[in-house]
Amino acid sequence: MRILVTGGAGFIGGHLAEAFAREGHDVVVVDNFTPYYDLGIKHHNVDVARQAASESGGSYELVVGDVRNAELMEKLVRDSDIVYHQAAQAGVRSSVDEPLRVNEINVRGTLNVLEAARDADLERVVFASSSSVYGTPEYLPYDESHPTYPVSPYGASKLAAESYVSTYNEVYDLPTVSLRYFTVYGPRMRPNMAISNFVSRCANGEPPVIYGDGRQTRDFTYVDDIITANLRLLDTDAADGEVMNIGSTDNISVLDLAEAVRDRVAPSMQIEYDERAPGDAEHTHAAVSKAADLIDYEPRTSIREGVSAFVDWYDANRDWYEPLVRSSMGAADAASAQSND
Structure with missing residues (x-):
């Protein structure tokens, strides 16, 4: 299977690329290498995933590019079987300082991926959302029906992008899944x-x-549990059209x-x-019964x-x-x- 991972040199994206490569898939990573933190970590992620591909018989291709480039997204998505959209401007503090930049990357970048995907023959688009969409809790643990009142521009951008993902599933019949990660x-x-x-x-x-x-x-979630949830979505359509919490409980x-x-x-x-x-949420705590029912998710x-x-x-x-x-x-x-x- 040919898998596109946007933001695939980052923390979660790098682990995903490594896991897919280790299973023998053909992995394409696109990342713009913005120096939000020391890029040595991203380069290390690339090396680890590339080594995994060489050991498994899979392949690994790195494209230095940006999800804000619609033409590039159209080309990369068209040649893929499944897309894991991890690319984002992360961080609550940076979103408070630069809300327009966060919107451009997290919302417009997601729209570029979705626009490319709606005319492609894809298994699905898996979107990395966030527990930040919930904001101030009315009750805990959060389930997926909890009201969404983000308290930071980052959370608002993730909620807007997530809404577009659900809309493309409904209007264009694009198979999508949104995973709300809890502090990985x-x-x-x-x-x-x-x-x-x-x-x-x-x-x-x-x-x-x-x-x-x-x-x-x-609700801190160990990255291995996040990877397990994403791997399940390679082989099942049980969660298509859904939004799910992925946390540790x-x-x-x-x-x-x-x-x-x-x-x-x-x-x-x-x-x-x-x-x-400012913008720091008071509490987070995930209910994961929906993910357990749909993809047999169990944090370990x-x-x-x-x-x-x-x-x-x-x-x-x-x-x-x-x-x-x-x-x-x-x-x-x-x-x-x-x-x-």
Whole structure:
């Protein structure tokens, strides 16, 4: 199968490209390599996926390009069997600073993919949405019927894009699935996220910094569970036309997370606090019964197991990964480290 992964050099996209290549598929990745964080991580993702393809007999092609390029999207989508649309401008803080840019990439870019797809003979388009579409909770855990009131331009852009995905399914009979991810983490994760930030600081004798009072809670989802859900969609149409939560069902406060990292890496370290960033959701917690019913999704990694696994991976890959994390740990990045994606 020929699989197109937009944003396929990023964190989740890179893991998807690797998984598809490892199974012997022909993988095409398009990524614009915007330096939102140190590009060494993206280049490493490309190398890992390319190696997986060489070992499995599959193929891997990298296209340096942008989803805002409609002509490029038309060409790449036309030659594909299935599209995994991961490309986006991530980060709540960056969306607060540059809402027009986030809209252009996340909404207009998604429309370019959908326009290319509606005249192509595709198995389906799988769209990476976000728990940020929910905003302030009326109840927890969020199920897919929960009202959507985003509290950041990032969440609004994901909700708008998701609405277009559903509309193209309804109007043009395009097979689509939207997956609402809940704070994904794991090896090769973006360096400006809470877990990588906490681990790096503790490993270097610096206190982890919490933005706010630490009572915010998150449903952190280990990347292996995200990949499993996406792999299921290669072989089933049971979820076509649907929107589904993909989370861990296991949430934790940001303070408890910082303490779990601190206790593992630097037990004597004190935790520090700073001003909370605007647009940061108060709580997230996923109900995944819909995904369980449709694609037999079952998250397998608890947050504490996942944190331990990430610390082990960090230690084993510290020589190349840590300098990239440290180079990305500016004040603006740290302030968005507890965002929803």
